[in-house]
Amino acid sequence: MIHTTTDASPTTSPAWQDGHKGTLETGRDLLADVSLPAAVIHEAPLAHNLAWMQDFARRHRAQLAPHGKTTMTPALFRRQLEAGAWGITLATLPQCRAAFAEGATRLLLANQLVGRANMAIAAELLRAGGELYVTVDGRDNVAQLSEFFAEAGLTLPVLIEVGVDGGRCGCRRDEEVIALAREIAARPGLTLAGLEGYEGVVHGDDPAARIRAYAERLVADVRRLEQEGLLGVAAPIVTASGSAWYDLIAEAFRDGGLEGRFTPVLRPGCYVVHDHGIYREAQRGVLSRRPDLHEGLRPALEVYAQVQSLPEPGLAIVALGKRDIGVDQPPEPLVRYREGGDVETPLSVDGWRVTRQMDQHTFIALPRGTDEGRADDVRVGDIVAFGASHPCLTFDKWRRIHLVDERLQVIDTWETRF
Structure with a gap:
């Protein structure tokens, strides 16, 4: 502590x-x-930012799971959770373990869980009462996770990552998402808890339009998974949002017919202290698109x-x-x-x-x-x-x-x- x-x-x-x-x-x-x-x-600005983003998520009928890798400061995790955050997002299993040790019990790993040593940390967290979600985007990783967690007598909640051409991780095609969901449903040790994405890898002309389309794709995919009975939890998760385009993601989730059936989760991290550079510039874009927000971060x-x-x-x-x-x-x-x-x-x-x-x-x-x-x-x-x-x-x-x-x-x- x-x-x-x-x-x-x-x-x-x-x-x-x-x-x-x-x-x-x-x-x-x-x-x-x-x-x-x-x-x-x-x-003073820290307190403002905590309240501002929590209120933003609430007004868009979404949960907030701030990306803790931004700060890796447990005192800030506690402030975020006390302000109403649903959970904390992390990038690595050691980060998850550190956050859990300081009282963050609902953890979202916004990365693929790869390697038996990392799987052992995940199992340790689950046995200790942690609520842990990880992402998957391929059959090999699903097979590895299934074997490890079935042998351990545990069930690991997984989120399929939806990617884009030229981006980072994630299934590139919607049919790949559905096929991977069927693979998960057929294997022990895993349960499909929803979809995860990251719009920060979406580039090209008219990025705002592309990001809206990407967010709408996430909504359509998770609704299709529901229709095909492939989701293994109540109120499955659909999650995205960094600190630059959170308004577009929140609007798509709010307007996508998810309320009452799914759990929309936003994951900005840098908002908590904001900055004097790229996120100050990004906020100008947010406020130009959403003048109703008035003062931002x-x-x-x-x-x-x-x-x-x-x-x-x-x-x-x-x-x-x-x-x-x-x-x-x-x-x-x-x-x-x-x-x-x-x-x-x-x-x-x-x-x-x-x-x-x-x-x-x-x-x-x-x-x-x-x-x-x-x-x-x-x-x-x-x-x-x-x-x-x-x-x-x-x-x-x-x-x-x-x-x-x-x-x-x-x-x-x-x-x-x-």
């Missing part, structure tokens, strides 16, 4: 717990007392680091690198503070531009000018908050992440389970 210090009085942690390992200390000032760089989640994850050197005019080196923050896009300087300063007196980063990153260094081109708060005002030790693109690739660089309030006081420190 996670052990965090909740007493407002700081405790002393050994030096090796600083840096990427963060500290277990709470009640500290991020601008004065925390070793940087540090990954930080802001409580808010970025909650940032990485704080300090100016390390001012080696030449117009250049700042920040102690932040590829080992600290995702590099799908260059990190975005958001705001600057004096070390030990007041959150109410932020300094400007207008015109700051990331030009290069190394393992532990970020190169910043500073704007020319002499106005207060601009290039000549930068000092070694200044603290800069950076926004990242694609939070998955920032979370996995940290073992502990600080939760802060609006005054940048650390109110909790959460461990990750990568």
Whole structure:
């Protein structure tokens, strides 16, 4: 289990717990007392995002199983479940085991379960009372799973993955889906619990239209499985949705005649902290398609680091690198503070531009000018908050992440389970 210090009085942690390992200390000032760089989640936008996406799923008559591989942070799993999530989605069996150990009992593995060592973990979870669903897309995998789980005296719920040409895994043709469903029905140790898909692999001209068609295909396929009596559970699952096109998936599930007979499940993961890059852009698309949603998600994850050197005019080196923050896009300087300063007196980063990153260094081109708060005002030790693109690739660089309030006081420190 996670052990965090909740007493407002700081405790002393050994030096090796600083840096990427963060500290277990709470009640500290991020601008004065925390070793940087540090990954930080802001409580107010986090709470907003949890409530916003849960309400979105509810209004579309769907369940929410957030993709936990984004954060692998059990404290966030608990917050998501407390907000009303139906379960947690994971990408690997060790991730499933870690989530189960922290209290997530309904687990959806959005991948094929391959390899006897991974099957043994799945069996362990089922015997311990876990509700585990895995995906399949071929006869060989079905045969392997059937043999293993029948010998173990267990029944494994499986979801057939529906894929697309040129995509990742999944049955490419609807007839392959039906044939595989019949194969599952004929074998011991397995039960067909529904269909799974991922629209993020759908590309081409007019992606929105293609994704709508893909979602409608999922609905049509699961209804056909029902008509042919191939589904082995009550209220079988139909599930898709990453963090970019969830609105289109939710609409297709809502309008597909599934209510009362099926369990539609949405699986976005990055929504919980959103971002300052690809998902901020994706949300603009969501809000343009759905103006009724008004305000969407808010970025909650940032990485704080300090100016390390001012080696030449117009250049700042920040102690932040590829080992600290995702590099799908260059990190975005958001705001600057004096070390030990007041959150109410932020300094400007207008015109700051990331030009290069190394393992532990970020190169910043500073704007020319002499106005207060601009290039000549930068000092070694200044603290800069950076926004990242694609939070998955920032979370996995940290073992502990600080939760802060609006005054940048650390109110909790959460461990990750990568």
